[in-house]
């Protein structure tokens with residue numbers, strides 16, 4: 109039999125496919141299953157437009173058959189199959205997508221979302237197999253054909269026996285090497301895990317015979333091995349279900365199944381957008397800080413699906429750093445993926461989705477703050493610091509997103525308050541939002557600098573975290589009210605008693621000069637102060653950098 113050669117470019121491409129397009133071998137199964145699903149979709153689509161065809165859902169499935177004796181792995185489907193010409197065209201020419209052509213010929217409308225479009229996925233089989241056999245019988249054709257290839261040196265096609273319409277892809281696995289154990293792909297648990305990971309939401313059942321230990325009949329403590337065909341994938345993704353059908357519990361189960369965290373999520377956000385860019389997302393705000401959250405090891409990101417197929421486990425571009433604690437997934441039909449599906453071709457769509465998600469998270473947090481204060485405070489205790497870092501790191505750029513989510517402890521209320529609450533309580537003559545920095549609330553309570561402001565009846569925000577004052581410097585103001593440290597030189601509080609102050613300063617000039625001399629190099633000036641009430645002396649600062657900020661800056665590694 110004549111062996112046909114792949115087209116020259118195809119040869120090079122095949123080599124590239126096998127060696128560099130995919131970073132991860134296990135995705136070959138995702139690609140073959142996606143093709144099988146596309147093939148069933150095509151029958152489904154034909155049935156919609158062809159009255160002589162009916163689509164009986166039970167007859168369509170995908171089956172994974174590992175065979176340890178022969179070291180083969182078979183992916184079988186009951187889809188539309190391929191004719192001899194189609195085998196030649198679609199598998200003989202790399203980067204030829206029969207699925208893309210099908211989509212175009214049939215002018216498929218929304219909702220018929222065939223996965224394939226690049227015409228390379230099939231070849232990922234050669235990452236794990238020495239030889240690939242495709243046996244296929246096309247819908248409406250009396251004959252079946254077999255395509256066999258050992259990779260770059262070409263392929264053969266001949267007639268074969270196959271009664272049912274559909275395709276069988278048989279992979280002869282490569283010999284094990286020191287680095288890689290290809291036998292792994294014959295193990296039920298491994299196959300199950302790969303299917304679950306990438307193909308859990310394929311619309312058709314993915315079946316596999318699974319060996320399980322079950323109690324022997326009539327016995328409580330004796331077990332026997334039972335082989336049983338199971339459907340491995342869950343098929344309908346929870347994010348495609350109607351929100352009204354879902355209970356709190358369903359989201360919590362999903363959170364656990366996905367191992368987003370070991371805690372219970374504090375809140376879930378289910379987004380279903382049907383606009384210019386369509387996507388579904390389920391996001392979670394965890395209740396507790398992940399153990400590695402404030403370390404370099406922590407990776408932010410959401411799972412990214414294209415049409416129910418996992419593309420990226422942690423897509424960082426979907427979340428701003430200040431919301432890096434958010435867990436969850438996004439599924440969109442509208443992403444243009446690059447050839448390996450492991451990256452996006454362009455990020456315009458992603459940017460739109462990311463912006464959308466950012467605003468949703470913000471809104472949900474604001475709602476939480478408004479309607480469930482206690483829960484919000486739990487959240488804020490865990491992740492408030494990240495929000496403040498956000499204000500600082502973005503140079504106040506996303507001020508609008510973040511400023512209303514911030515909270516600080518209040519001298520007056522003795523609890524956490526928002527900036528909005530602070531400003532709305534300000535007496536008319538108060539010009540600034542006052543804050544005091546220190547290690548603890550108790551310590552700040554005792555600061556001499558706070559006395560005059562407290563006496564005036566003004567509220568003071570307590571800053572106990574390093575990042576607080578830095579963040580506030582980026583914000584500059586809130587609702588046109590500037591922030592002012594109680595330690596700054598000019599507090600903006602008018603004192604009518606200017607004369608006494610001046611005389612005091614004159615009378616004590618000798619004392620102040622002497623003090624300055626003693627403290628030379630440690631302080632810039634010694635002055636009479638109007639802000640002290642019961643304390644004899646306090647420090648104050650001039651300019652942008654406060655004493656507390658200086659401490660933080662000095663502690664930073666160079």
Ligand code: ADP
Pocket residue numbers: 139143144147185187188189190198199204205206207208223224225226227228229230231275
């Ligand atoms: P893509 O899926 O991006 O089109 P692939 O390399 O994965 O590219 O597959 C190439 C083509 O081979 C598909 O477009 C399809 O026409 C055909 N094909 C592959 N697998 C099957 C299958 N199981 N049943 C029917 N056709 C298939």
Ligand code: MG
Pocket residue numbers: 139142143223224225227228229230
């Ligand atoms: Mg494909």
